[in-house]
Amino acid sequence: MTLANGRRYLAIPGPSVMPDAVLQAMHRASPNIYEGELHDLTYSLLPDLKAVARTAHNVAIYIGNGHAAWEAALCNTLSRGDTVLVLATGRFCTGWGEMAARLGVTVQTIDYGDTSDIDLDEVATALAADKGQRIKAVLAVHVDTSTSVRNDIAGLRKVMDAAGHPALLMVDCIASMGCDRYEMDAWGVDVTVAACQKGLMTPAGISFVFFNDKADQAQGDLVSHYWDWRPRVAPDGYWRLFDGTAPTHHLYGLRIALDMIHTEGLEAVWARHATLARALWAAFGMWEQRGPMHLNVRDPSKRSCAVTSVGIGSGNGDRLRQWCEHQAGLTLGIGLGRDPADAWFRVGHMGHVNAQMMMAVLGVIQAGLLALDIPHGGGALDAAAAVIAAS
Numbered sequence: 001m002t003l004a005n006g007r008r009y010l011a012i013p014g015p016s017v018m019p020d021a022v023l024q025a026m027h028r029a030s031p032n033i034y035e036g037e038l039h040d041l042t043y044s045l046l047p048d049l050k051a052v053a054r055t056a057h058n059v060a061i062y063i064g065n066g067h068a069a070w071e072a073a074l075c076n077t078l079s080r081g082d083t084v085l086v087l088a089t090g091r092f093c094t095g096w097g098e099m100a101a102r103l104g105v106t107v108q109t110i111d112y113g114d115t116s117d118i119d120l121d122e123v124a125t126a127l128a129a130d131k132g133q134r135i136k137a138v139l140a141v142h143v144d145t146s147t148s149v150r151n152d153i154a155g156l157r158k159v160m161d162a163a164g165h166p167a168l169l170m171v172d173c174i175a176s177m178g179c180d181r182y183e184m185d186a187w188g189v190d191v192t193v194a195a196c197q198k199g200l201m202t203p204a205g206i207s208f209v210f211f212n213d214k215a216d217q218a219q220g221d222l223v224s225h226y227w228d229w230r231p232r233v234a235p236d237g238y239w240r241l242f243d244g245t246a247p248t249h250h251l252y253g254l255r256i257a258l259d260m261i262h263t264e265g266l267e268a269v270w271a272r273h274a275t276l277a278r279a280l281w282a283a284f285g286m287w288e289q290r291g292p293m294h295l296n297v298r299d300p301s302k303r304s305c306a307v308t309s310v311g312i313g314s315g316n317g318d319r320l321r322q323w324c325e326h327q328a329g330l331t332l333g334i335g336l337g338r339d340p341a342d343a344w345f346r347v348g349h350m351g352h353v354n355a356q357m358m359m360a361v362l363g364v365i366q367a368g369l370l371a372l373d374i375p376h377g378g379g380a381l382d383a384a385a386a387v388i389a390a391s
């Protein structure tokens with residue numbers, strides 16, 4: 001017997017749960033790509049995407065996953081031989097830096113390990129040491145999905161300004177957009193990278209690069225025909241937006257997802273994520289009282305509201321994930337980038353997530369801990385319920 005049959009829940013940090021309305025909007029015949037409805041719909045997405053990124057600048061859409069948008073951001077702003085400063089707080093920023101290195105960019109990395117956020121004083125020192133201002137861009141990840149660390153992007157900008165350093169600030173918001181508060185213009189970010197399959201609730205396949213004029217003017221010799229963002233933001237000619245056939249069905253899905261975000265209100269979306277995350281942390285805070293479980297990020301103010309990384313002791317991460325998947329229909333995220341990976345798991349709580357889903361995740365984890373005899377403190381579900389009740 002298994003208790004897994006029934007509607008399954010993919011609680012991993014991307015792809016996230018796709019709303020039925022998004023899937024239904026995609027379930028249709030291919031549209032006329034030359035004129036009419038599809039063009040109007042595409043143009044309608046642009047201001048709404050910018051609203052979610054809190055920017056008045058440009059957005060280019062790419063047919064590709066987050067890695068594609070990473071490469072687009074690098075190619076549009078850098079030249080071979082340029083230097084970038086990578087502020088690594090987990091696997092993802094490290095990966096973005098590796099991509100830059102493959103492009104012939106010199107990568108200077110400050111690695112903060114797996115549990116800490118960016119140390120702004122260390123950044124100030126690195127920028128002050130860069131007397132010739134060789135660093136062309138600072139690369140940071142708002143929420144690193146492997147560690148669930150959330151970085152202070154506004155603080156990073158202040159440090160760069162205080163140093164009088166002209167480098168671009170480029171931020172990966174793939175995990176956090178539509179989940180954790182993010183204010184591209186107010187925080188002084190020059191380039192923001194995002195993708196559709198996490199907080200934006202659309203099946204994986206399209207990604208976004210938001211950029212301001214300073215970033216546009218930086219364009220160097222790494223830019224290529226396909227990645228060039230300029231034609232993609234040009235108002236004259238729909239065909240230039242995608243350099244070929246539009247990702248038709250993704251556009252229909254994204255239209256509905258953005259409608260959902262705007263109907264709820266972005267502030268309310270962020271508040272929902274914050275409250276659900278607090279409920280989750282409250283439960284883990286009780287489980288942590290006994291046994292091997294521990295939240296990866298100790299300081300709640302440095303935790304993402306979109307994903308949570310949990311250590312649970314060698315072997316137990318995989319055991320718990322397998323149990324939840326096969327006995328209860330709940331899929332948790334793997335211990336990405338951790339050593340040993342099987343001592344970790346992650347919970348994705350991004351996008352189309354509500355209180356009953358969060359309580360279900362916690363209830364199933366509770367059952368898994370009991371079934372597998374993993375020691376843990378009591379009162380976790382009560383603690384989570386209390387947060388939800390108080391909201």
Ligand SMILES: *Cc1c(COP(=O)(O)O)cnc(C)c1O
Nearest residue numbers: 065066067092143145174175195
């Ligand atoms: C998911 C994710 C990526 C990679 O996105 P893909 O669509 O898998 O290429 C990069 N950065 C962060 C922070 C992510 O969460």
